[in-house]
Amino acid sequence: MPSREKILNRIRHNLGRGPLSDEAAAAARARIEGHSRNIVPDRTNISAAEKVDLFQQKMEALGGTVTRVSSMDNVAEEVQDYLSSHNLPSKIKMSPALSDLSFEKAPLLEVTEGAADIKDDVSLTPALAAMAESGTLCMASGADTPSTLNFLPENHIVVLKANQVTGGFEDAWDRVRDKFGTGNMPRTVNFISGPSRTADIEQTLIMGAHGPRRLHVVIVEDEPQG
Amino acid sequence: MSADTETSQEARNVALFVTCLVDLNRPSVAFAAIKLLEQAGCTIMVPEAQTCCGQIAYNSGDRESTKVIATQVIRAFKDFDYVVAPSGSCAGMIKHHYPELFKDDPTMMVEVEELSNRTFELVSFLTDICGFSPDGVSLDKSLTYHDSCSSLREMKVKDQPRQLLGAVDGLEIREAADREVCCGFGGTFCLKYSEISGEMVDNKVNNLLATKADILAAGDMGCLMNIAGRLKRRGEDMKVLHVAEVLAGMGDGPGLAEGEN
Amino acid sequence: MQVTSRHFKKEAHDALQDAKVQEAFSKVKTGFSVARAERVSELPEFEDLRDSARDLKNHIIEHLDFYLEYFEDQVLLQGGQVHWCSTYAEAREAILKICRDADAKTVTKGKSMITEEMALNDFLAANDIEPIETDLGEYIIQLAEEYPSHIIAPALHKTKDQVTELFHEHHQKYGLNERQTDPQALVNEARSVLREKYVAADVGITGANFMIAETGSTVIVTNEGNGDLTQSLPKTHIAVSSVEKVVPTLEDASTFLRLLARSATGQEMSVYTTFSTGPRRRDDIDGPAAFHVVIVDSGRTELLGTDKQDLLRCLKCGACMNHCPVYQAVGGHTYGWVYPGPIGAALNPQMVGLEEARHLPNATSFCGRCEEVCPVRIPLPKIMRHWREEAFEKQIAPKPERWGVGLWAFFAKRPALYRLATRVGAMTLKALAGKKGRLSKLPLATGWTSVRDLPAPQGSTFMDQWKKQQKRGQN
Numbered sequence: 031m032p033s034r035e036k037i038l039n040r041i042r043h044n045l046g047r048g049p050l051s052d053e054a055a056a057a058a059r060a061r062i063e064g065h066s067r068n069i070v071p072d073r074t075n076i077s078a079a080e081k082v083d084l085f086q087q088k089m090e091a092l093g094g095t096v097t098r099v100s101s102m103d104n105v106a107e108e109v110q111d112y113l114s115s116h117n118l119p120s121k122i123k124m125s126p127a128l129s130d131l132s133f134e135k136a137p138l139l140e141v142t143e144g145a146a147d148i149k150d151d152v153s154l155t156p157a158l159a160a161m162a163e164s165g166t167l168c169m170a171s172g173a174d175t176p177s178t179l180n181f182l183p184e185n186h187i188v189v190l191k192a193n194q195v196t197g198g199f200e201d202a203w204d205r206v207r208d209k210f211g212t213g214n215m216p217r218t219v220n221f222i223s224g225p226s227r228t229a230d231i232e233q234t235l236i237m238g239a240h241g242p243r244r245l246h247v248v249i250v251e252d253e254p255q256g
Numbered sequence: 257m258s259a260d261t262e263t264s265q266e267a268r269n270v271a272l273f274v275t276c277l278v279d280l281n282r283p284s285v286a287f288a289a290i291k292l293l294e295q296a297g298c299t300i301m302v303p304e305a306q307t308c309c310g311q312i313a314y315n316s317g318d319r320e321s322t323k324v325i326a327t328q329v330i331r332a333f334k335d336f337d338y339v340v341a342p343s344g345s346c347a348g349m350i351k352h353h354y355p356e357l358f359k360d361d362p363t364m365m366v367e368v369e370e371l372s373n374r375t376f377e378l379v380s381f382l383t384d385i386c387g388f389s390p391d392g393v394s395l396d397k398s399l400t401y402h403d404s405c406s407s408l409r410e411m412k413v414k415d416q417p418r419q420l421l422g423a424v425d426g427l428e429i430r431e432a433a434d435r436e437v438c439c440g441f442g443g444t445f446c447l448k449y450s451e452i453s454g455e456m457v458d459n460k461v462n463n464l465l466a467t468k469a470d471i472l473a474a475g476d477m478g479c480l481m482n483i484a485g486r487l488k489r490r491g492e493d494m495k496v497l498h499v500a501e502v503l504a505g506m507g508d509g510p511g512l513a514e515g516e517n
Numbered sequence: 518m519q520v521t522s523r524h525f526k527k528e529a530h531d532a533l534q535d536a537k538v539q540e541a542f543s544k545v546k547t548g549f550s551v552a553r554a555e556r557v558s559e560l561p562e563f564e565d566l567r568d569s570a571r572d573l574k575n576h577i578i579e580h581l582d583f584y585l586e587y588f589e590d591q592v593l594l595q596g597g598q599v600h601w602c603s604t605y606a607e608a609r610e611a612i613l614k615i616c617r618d619a620d621a622k623t624v625t626k627g628k629s630m631i632t633e634e635m636a637l638n639d640f641l642a643a644n645d646i647e648p649i650e651t652d653l654g655e656y657i658i659q660l661a662e663e664y665p666s667h668i669i670a671p672a673l674h675k676t677k678d679q680v681t682e683l684f685h686e687h688h689q690k691y692g693l694n695e696r697q698t699d700p701q702a703l704v705n706e707a708r709s710v711l712r713e714k715y716v717a718a719d720v721g722i723t724g725a726n727f728m729i730a731e732t733g734s735t736v737i738v739t740n741e742g743n744g745d746l747t748q749s750l751p752k753t754h755i756a757v758s759s760v761e762k763v764v765p766t767l768e769d770a771s772t773f774l775r776l777l778a779r780s781a782t783g784q785e786m787s788v789y790t791t792f793s794t795g796p797r798r799r800d801d802i803d804g805p806a807a808f809h810v811v812i813v814d815s816g817r818t819e820l821l822g823t824d825k826q827d828l829l830r831c832l833k834c835g836a837c838m839n840h841c842p843v844y845q846a847v848g849g850h851t852y853g854w855v856y857p858g859p860i861g862a863a864l865n866p867q868m869v870g871l872e873e874a875r876h877l878p879n880a881t882s883f884c885g886r887c888e889e890v891c892p893v894r895i896p897l898p899k900i901m902r903h904w905r906e907e908a909f910e911k912q913i914a915p916k917p918e919r920w921g922v923g924l925w926a927f928f929a930k931r932p933a934l935y936r937l938a939t940r941v942g943a944m945t946l947k948a949l950a951g952k953k954g955r956l957s958k959l960p961l962a963t964g965w966t967s968v969r970d971l972p973a974p975q976g977s978t979f980m981d982q983w984k985k986q987q988k989r990g991q992n
Contacts, residue, residue, distance in 0.1 A: 041585075041760075065731060173800035173801055217797050226788060240711065240741045242742070316922040318922060449529070
């Protein structure tokens, strides 16, 4: 008997039943399709502005850095300032998704688009969402958002729109479903909570184990209405 | 206090579960318990057919012997309002493990659950059920209290002993580090894995000694014998008493492993 | 791997004499445990989340076949492949075949306990495929040719100096000749060596903390980012998991994630939580071209319907060992197989046999701290007791132990005889102790007296004194 059947039969036999009854299977299927929420921490139950504040506070506590700019037009300049103030190279690898960014105000930056290469020092990517609950970014891979940019370079800069900041993990899943359709996922969804770290040598915390040593989030505040 | 509580207080009819270690090693603990329970307005009975709660057999995997012993306990403690033990471990055995032991035996289960519901560890019974507080007891010493694992985790005894000890005049309570960590007794564990147990009791003793308290008190004889034995082996003179002895005003007598002087 | 659980007592003795082991393992007390307590205190819903996670896992276990099949359907729909493996041998062969089909010479690996269970590295190496562990702790112990001493901090037993020597010995071939002694420099060195490996590898193998039925995703959780590089740079990604890791929905995974890192390292979230679904999409410019999920059983489904079924709830967070005084005293390797600490004591007898692992469920004081911190409330002491019951029935415990308990039970069942025996016992011990009030040596009780004195009985038993007193009262 193939192992698949062996395992499934063993499960059923040891649980003292055959395959689930139609009724029980329908209930389990409905449970999946309903994907209802379990307990969600009350700390996520705050206003949109408070969510952005909480996200920032949590991300900073995790060792990430956060700045806010008033519009997308100011992102390039902020990136340039960040890199120069940290003595980092001005050559950056950018997600194609950000190709509309204007770099006029940041003449020192050398920007190329594409997936990450082992030689890249700095990446610039968008996020799909962020979760105030734990200061976590949510990134989705796609043709114009290669996920290697989140991991390979030593310095990762993320452009996050304030209206992308949600409360808990479940809110981020709603955004993923909005974008990709229920039951569908891109190849990779990354939750990122701060820069890479390890404590594998004598439980001493060291930053920058394999992923980015620095994680910088540029929050683009909401454009004023009207 | 409500009229209700006062009425039930009059009818409080308590059977003492002595525990095998108190019976054999330190009867003064049972006398202290009786004194406290009487002060709290209880009528005390000591059923003669008791030996032990059966935990040794239970933890050694001998369910059948445990059932025989448990049945003995269930019968002997049938007709009392409450069963009280000066031990979180033995009370926990009766309260939580007897139901587990007989879970497939519906004929026993009614009695077992009924017994479970009226079984208590001494100190929590005094506070939570009797609303008791020691009056006129004084002891001009410092004391550190060790939480036994079964009192703490099975019987939820944590604040009650501290509350009662706090009412003893002149007694200063000093908390030790890692106070919720096991002392390494563990029944037959300390005999079968004596080296590991030795490491654990040494850690415990180090933390207790660091408080520089005069007295160590706890609510379980197993922990007390283990800790007292190790303290004495190391030549330390911290005095070791059951919490009931301290509360009953017997804190001046010799501690465990101390002999007559 | 070589199972050495039967030597537990000897290994424990050696570990207790080893100052390095003592220092290393006492650190979990001040590190992980303290951080956990802080995170727990910050989340008022924590205890409710534990209840909810326990109930959810129980629901999954009762519907395990359904969710596994649903998961499989979704993986296939997304263009991935599923390999069901009843045994370790089948899993090793399945993985080898995928590697061979990919013409693999080297594979990078993320931390995965299930591949430790099946000793995958040795097997791949024996088949001319070089496995490279990328989690720093796993990398260190791979260089040292050892196995994990902690399930989330595999190299917990290694000192910084030992790491310095290991790196110095193994990294000279990359032109790194300087001895690094600073932890940051050591991490940097490993980082630089492993970066080349990620890119060169043909296959990346990771574990999976969860398999999500709803979407056919596998989930890994890391702090280093090694798992992501392992699974996104090579052409082929193999996620190896075990049957009980399936969860229905993304929302359910979210509940477990809220408990996992808090319980494990005392973080709110690990740095990277990655949901992988199928191979790269047609227009994607990175990611693996092939995605395989290897689902392993190897004894787990035999726990279903038994008094140890609750073990299948385990999230492998390590909280039980972080809070276990026995684990802290003897270290991880003493347990003699992949899982140390309370979860090992409860699980390993199933996985390696009760006779081999009989010490493990016995070497515990039943202090209950493991159950107190388990995020899915596995009654670990109760399961260890069930193993003791099985050992008792099968007479696996040594005779003197069984006889000792039997003799005691004989008296405990007979109150009158018991009175007599305790009366004699108490008086004898008191007499032997004399005025000192304690015994420092006692035949048949060396387990006690090798460590501590035995406090002597006060004199007559309580029952005797009480009877006398009652009589006096009546007269």
